[in-house]
Amino acid sequence: MLTDEYDDLRKSVESFAREVVAPVIGDFYERCEFPYEIVRRMGAMGLFGLPIPEEHGGMGGDYFALCLALEELGRVDSSVAITLEAGVSLGAMPLLRFGTDEQRARWLPGLAAGETLGAFGLTEPGGGSDVPGGMRTTADLDGGEWVINGSKAFITNSGTTITAFVAVAAITGRRADGRPEISTIIVPAGTPGFTVSKKYSKVGWSASDTRELSFTDCRVPAANLLGERGRGYAQFLQTLDEGRIAIAALSVGLAQGCVDESLRYVHERHAFGRAIGGYQAIQFKIADMEVRTHTARLAYYHAAERMLAGLPFKKQAAIAKLVASNAAMDNARDATQIFGGYGFMNEFPVGRFYRDAKILEIGEGTSEVQRMLIARELGLSGL
Amino acid sequence: MNIVVCVKQVPDTATERKLRSDDKTLDRDAADGVINELCEYAVEEALRLKEAHGGEVTVLTMGPDKATDTIRKALAMGADKAVHLVDPALHGSDALSTSYALAQTLKKIGFDLVILGSESTDARTGMLAAMLAERLGTPQLTLANKVEISGAGITVQRVTDYGFDKVEASLPAIVSVVEKINEPRYPSFKGIMAAKKKQVQTFGIADAEIDAAQVGVANAWSEVADFAVAPPRAAGTVVKDEGDGGVKTADYLASKKFI
Ligand SMILES: Cc1cc2nc3c(=O)[nH]c(=O)nc-3n(C[C@H](O)[C@H](O)[C@H](O)COP(=O)(O)OP(=O)(O)OC[C@H]3O[C@@H](n4cnc5c(N)ncnc54)[C@H](O)[C@@H]3O)c2cc1C
Numbered sequence: 001m002l003t004d005e006y007d008d009l010r011k012s013v014e015s016f017a018r019e020v021v022a023p024v025i026g027d028f029y030e031r032c033e034f035p036y037e038i039v040r041r042m043g044a045m046g047l048f049g050l051p052i053p054e055e056h057g058g059m060g061g062d063y064f065a066l067c068l069a070l071e072e073l074g075r076v077d078s079s080v081a082i083t084l085e086a087g088v089s090l091g092a093m094p095l096l097r098f099g100t101d102e103q104r105a106r107w108l109p110g111l112a113a114g115e116t117l118g119a120f121g122l123t124e125p126g127g128g129s130d131v132p133g134g135m136r137t138t139a140d141l142d143g144g145e146w147v148i149n150g151s152k153a154f155i156t157n158s159g160t161t162i163t164a165f166v167a168v169a170a171i172t173g174r175r176a177d178g179r180p181e182i183s184t185i186i187v188p189a190g191t192p193g194f195t196v197s198k199k200y201s202k203v204g205w206s207a208s209d210t211r212e213l214s215f216t217d218c219r220v221p222a223a224n225l226l227g228e229r230g231r232g233y234a235q236f237l238q239t240l241d242e243g244r245i246a247i248a249a250l251s252v253g254l255a256q257g258c259v260d261e262s263l264r265y266v267h268e269r270h271a272f273g274r275a276i277g278g279y280q281a282i283q284f285k286i287a288d289m290e291v292r293t294h295t296a297r298l299a300y301y302h303a304a305e306r307m308l309a310g311l312p313f314k315k316q317a318a319i320a321k322l323v324a325s326n327a328a329m330d331n332a333r334d335a336t337q338i339f340g341g342y343g344f345m346n347e348f349p350v351g352r353f354y355r356d357a358k359i360l361e362i363g364e365g366t367s368e369v370q371r372m373l374i375a376r377e378l379g380l381s382g383l
Numbered sequence: 384m385n386i387v388v389c390v391k392q393v394p395d396t397a398t399e400r401k402l403r404s405d406d407k408t409l410d411r412d413a414a415d416g417v418i419n420e421l422c423e424y425a426v427e428e429a430l431r432l433k434e435a436h437g438g439e440v441t442v443l444t445m446g447p448d449k450a451t452d453t454i455r456k457a458l459a460m461g462a463d464k465a466v467h468l469v470d471p472a473l474h475g476s477d478a479l480s481t482s483y484a485l486a487q488t489l490k491k492i493g494f495d496l497v498i499l500g501s502e503s504t505d506a507r508t509g510m511l512a513a514m515l516a517e518r519l520g521t522p523q524l525t526l527a528n529k530v531e532i533s534g535a536g537i538t539v540q541r542v543t544d545y546g547f548d549k550v551e552a553s554l555p556a557i558v559s560v561v562e563k564i565n566e567p568r569y570p571s572f573k574g575i576m577a578a579k580k581k582q583v584q585t586f587g588i589a590d591a592e593i594d595a596a597q598v599g600v601a602n603a604w605s606e607v608a609d610f611a612v613a614p615p616r617a618a619g620t621v622v623k624d625e626g627d628g629g630v631k632t633a634d635y636l637a638s639k640k641f642i
Contacts, residue, residue, distance in 0.1 A: 013569075
C-alpha cells in the first residue's frame, strides 16, 4: 500500500500525464521533436528534483518517488519518461552522490528544477555491455586540464538546447594490475572540441534526445573530475544499479498503459456481433497483461524498498529490470494484437508502446546483462 | 491580504454519476470525489495574487468527511490553511442555503478577497458567487479571466458574449473565475509533504452560527421532483451524397428547425 504522500504524488503525475502529455505527445513523436514545453512543466512541478534534497533545489523526496512519477509518465509516453529518468538518475544523481560542493552548487539547482539537463556518457560505438573492455575514450591531464579524446554512442539528453553538461567516463591511466583506470569528467555543453552529432533516427523514444558525441582534444579544467580519480567504474556501477529500478518503473508504466488502452478498446470494438472483450481469447490476453504488470510492479517496489532501507539491492534491481522490460515488451505485443490494424497505426498510443518497448530490454543493461548480474549474485561467476 | 478560496469536491466526471433514490440528492459515495476543475483555477489565482502581493490563502470547503482529500490537494498546491465546514445537517443543501452556510462561515473567518470557480461540474448553477456577495454586502466580480489588485482596489476582466468588460471595485470583494484565467499548477512532492503539516480547522453548523432551519435537504428552496436515466443515444441519420448531399442536409436541418 502506498502512503498518502506517495499516492498523492502518483495522482498528481497521473493527471499531468493525462492532461498535458497525452493530448500532444503523438505529434512530437511523429516529428521526432523534443517537447521542451512539456519538460519545462515537468520541471515546474518538481519532477526533476524528486530525489534531490531541498538544500540543492530539489523536492526532498526519495528515489521511490521518482519511480512512481516515471511509472505514471510511462503509462502515457516513454519519451518524456526517459527524458526524466536519464535527467535525474544519470544526470543529477552521480553529481549528488560523488560531486564536490562546488560542482553540486553549480549544477544541481538547475537540474533539480528541470531547467537544465545532464547526460551520462558511458556507452561507446565499440561497446556498451562490455565496460571497460570496449572503452576507448581517454582523458589525460595536461597543464591543469583534462584533454579528452574519443567518442560516445546513444547518449540521452546530450544535445538539447537545455543540456548543461555530459559526464563522460574515460580512461585516465593504467592501474597497477594493468587494467584501465576509469574516471568521470564533467564536460559542459559548448566546450571546444566537444561535438554533438545530429539526432539518431530511432525505432522508438522518438521525442527523446539521443546523440553520438565526439571529443577531439577537448579541454576542461582538472576540477571537472567527478569525485575521485579512478573511481569511475564504481560510480557507474552504483548509478546503473539505481537506474535499473527506474527503468523497471518506466517499463511497468508502459505495461500498464497497454492494459489501460486495451481495456478501453475491447468494449468499443465489435466483431462477429459482439464487443471483442466478450471473447475469452481476448480476456485471457488482458488477464496475462495484468499479471505481468502487477508482478513487475511488485518487483520494482521491492528493489526500491531495499535501496531506501540501505540494504543490498543489486540482484533485486536486476530482477525488476528484467521482469519489467519483458512485461512491457509482451504487453505491447499483445495490446497491438488486440487493436488489430489500428494497433499498427502511429496515431494510436499502442503503436507507440510497441515501438517504445524494445529498447527497455536493451538500455541500462541488456536482458542478458541482467541475467549475468543475477547469476553472479548467486555465486555463479568464474566457475 | 487575506484570501479565501471556496473549493468544492465533486464526483469525477470521468465516472458514472448517480442521484440517490431516497432523497434525490447527488450520491456522493457512489463516485470518486475530485476537486472541481474551476476551483483549481481559483486556487491558482489566489496563489498568484499571494505571490505578488503577500498575504495568506485559506481554503474553505463545505462537504462531507471525504472532502478532506480535496482540501489536501488545494493545500498541496500551496494554500496556507483550510476550513472544512462539515455537518450532517448540511446534507442536500441547495445553492441558496449553501451560500447562506458559506457566508456565515466567511463572516467568522474574515476575508479581504474571496475567490470561487464560476461553476461546479455537478450542479452547475453558477450562482454562488453572486449569492455570497449579496449575503455579505460586498461587490461581486464574476466570470473573471484576469484579476489585478492595487492597494484596496480590485480590477477584473469579466468575460462576456462580445468580449470582456473591465470591472472595478474596492476590497473586500467576491470574485469568480473562468478557466482561461491561468494554468493551475500540479502539486509538487514538496507541496504534498508540506500539506500534511498545514492546519485544517473543522467547523460544524454551531461553530459558524448556521441556523439548522435554513440548510439541508428539508429546507431547500429548489427540489428535484423526479429523475430518469438518460435514454441511450439513438442511431443518427446518414445523408448519402449523390450530388444532392447539400440539399438533403439543409432539408434535414430545416425539419429540425435549426435553419
Ligand atoms: C535510445 C538509447 C538511449 C541510450 N542512452 C544512453 C545513455 O544516456 N548513456 C549511455 O552511456 N548509454 C546509453 N545507451 C546505450 C545502451 O546502454 C547500450 O546500447 C546497451 O548497454 C547495450 O550496449 P551495446 O549497444 O553496445 O550492445 P553490445 O554490448 O554490443 O551487445 C550486443 C548484444 O550482445 C549481448 N551480449 C554482450 N555481452 C554478452 C555476454 N557476455 N554474454 C551474453 N550476451 C552478451 C548483449 O546482451 C546484446 O544482446 C542508450 C541506448 C539507446 C538505444
